[in-house]
Amino acid sequence: MWSYIARRFLQIIPLLLGISALTFLLLQLAPGDFLNQMAENPAISAETIEAMRRRFGLDRPWYVQYAIYLRNVVLHFDFGQSFSRHQPVFTVLAEGLGNTLLLATAAALVTWLLAIPLGVLAAVRQHSWVDRVLSVVAFVWLSIPEILSGLLLLMLAARTGWFPVGGMRSIDHDELSMWGRTLDLAWHLFLPALVVGLVPLASRMRQMRGSLLDVLRLDFVTTARAKGLDERIVVFKHALRNALNPMITLFGYTLGALVSGSFIVEIIFSWPGLGRITLDAILTQDQYLVMGSVLMASVVLILGNLIADILLAVADPRISYD
Numbered sequence: 001m002w003s004y005i006a007r008r009f010l011q012i013i014p015l016l017l018g019i020s021a022l023t024f025l026l027l028q029l030a031p032g033d034f035l036n037q038m039a040e041n042p043a044i045s046a047e048t049i050e051a052m053r054r055r056f057g058l059d060r061p062w063y064v065q066y067a068i069y070l071r072n073v074v075l076h077f078d079f080g081q082s083f084s085r086h087q088p089v090f091t092v093l094a095e096g097l098g099n100t101l102l103l104a105t106a107a108a109l110v111t112w113l114l115a116i117p118l119g120v121l122a123a124v125r126q127h128s129w130v131d132r133v134l135s136v137v138a139f140v141w142l143s144i145p146e147i148l149s150g151l152l153l154l155m156l157a158a159r160t161g162w163f164p165v166g167g168m169r170s171i172d173h174d175e176l177s178m179w180g181r182t183l184d185l186a187w188h189l190f191l192p193a194l195v196v197g198l199v200p201l202a203s204r205m206r207q208m209r210g211s212l213l214d215v216l217r218l219d220f221v222t223t224a225r226a227k228g229l230d231e232r233i234v235v236f237k238h239a240l241r242n243a244l245n246p247m248i249t250l251f252g253y254t255l256g257a258l259v260s261g262s263f264i265v266e267i268i269f270s271w272p273g274l275g276r277i278t279l280d281a282i283l284t285q286d287q288y289l290v291m292g293s294v295l296m297a298s299v300v301l302i303l304g305n306l307i308a309d310i311l312l313a314v315a316d317p318r319i320s321y322d
Contacts, residue, residue: 083288103196106197120235135206195268200258211246251304274297278290
């Protein structure tokens with residue numbers, strides 16, 4: 001197992017190199033840069049703009065800029081400076097990444113704590129009214145875009161006042177006790193996590209239902225029933241563990257999807273995560289901040305897939321990566 005994990009980490013290196021090179025090239029193909037926007041300000045002289053261009057190396061070919069960027073990242077763990085925020089990129093992204101991971105983790109709990117039991121319930125009660133209702137709800141929710149569900153819940157919060165309409169903390173957050181700050185954060189987190197978590201919930205519930213139904217038709221389940229075992233033991237002890245294997249594989253993909261899905265919700269609910277930082281960086285053409293955001297999101301997706309493979313090996317002793 002450890003050798004497999006080491007090989008996977010080695011495979012990450014060329015993958016991140018390819019992602020960074022492609023992202024850097026696409027940013028270079030876009031017309032203009034951050035300094036072009038500064039040049040529109042009559043209070044900034046052309047000499048100042050030219051000095052900044054030489055300072056940041058923007059007067060050199062793109063491949064030279066990329067080589068310098070890559071050298072700084074590898075040798076000094078320096079992701080460059082944010083043009084718009086006048087701070088190191090890693091400093092800007094550190095807090096945003098933590099907020100995005102918090103939102104994605106809460107959304108993952110919403111997805112998996114509901115998808116697995118509802119999928120099992122639908123499979124056990126196949127063709128019953130419970131199965132039909134859950135199927136209808138799943139199909140309806142699959143047809144609703146994430147941005148629409150976010151705007152609808154945002155309107156609900158604005159009309160009722162039950163939840164805040166944006167942000168991560170209340171104005172008096174720092175004056176609250178530890179328990180009060182936790183509740184305040186959870187209050188602000190509820191609607192964004194619900195929107196992000198409900199998007200993959202419908203598909204994961206249907207996949208859990210189909211996986212369990214496939215396992216319930218296998219010979220070993222028939223044998224267990226023939227021995228007179230209680231149906232709950234047959235389902236939860238024998239069938240469910242085998243039916244969870246495909247779901248564990250999907251866990252890594254879901255984690256990456258939740259992080260990318262959080263970007264839209266962060267903008268709708270003004271959640272201070274990577275999504276808002278990336279959007280602001282794109283609008284201001286802050287190329288090093290965009291590069292850092294893309295690389296961080298890519299690392300989360302890759303690590304999610306690795307975690308899924310490890311969990312699959314732990315859950316199924318038949319799988320070996322040695």
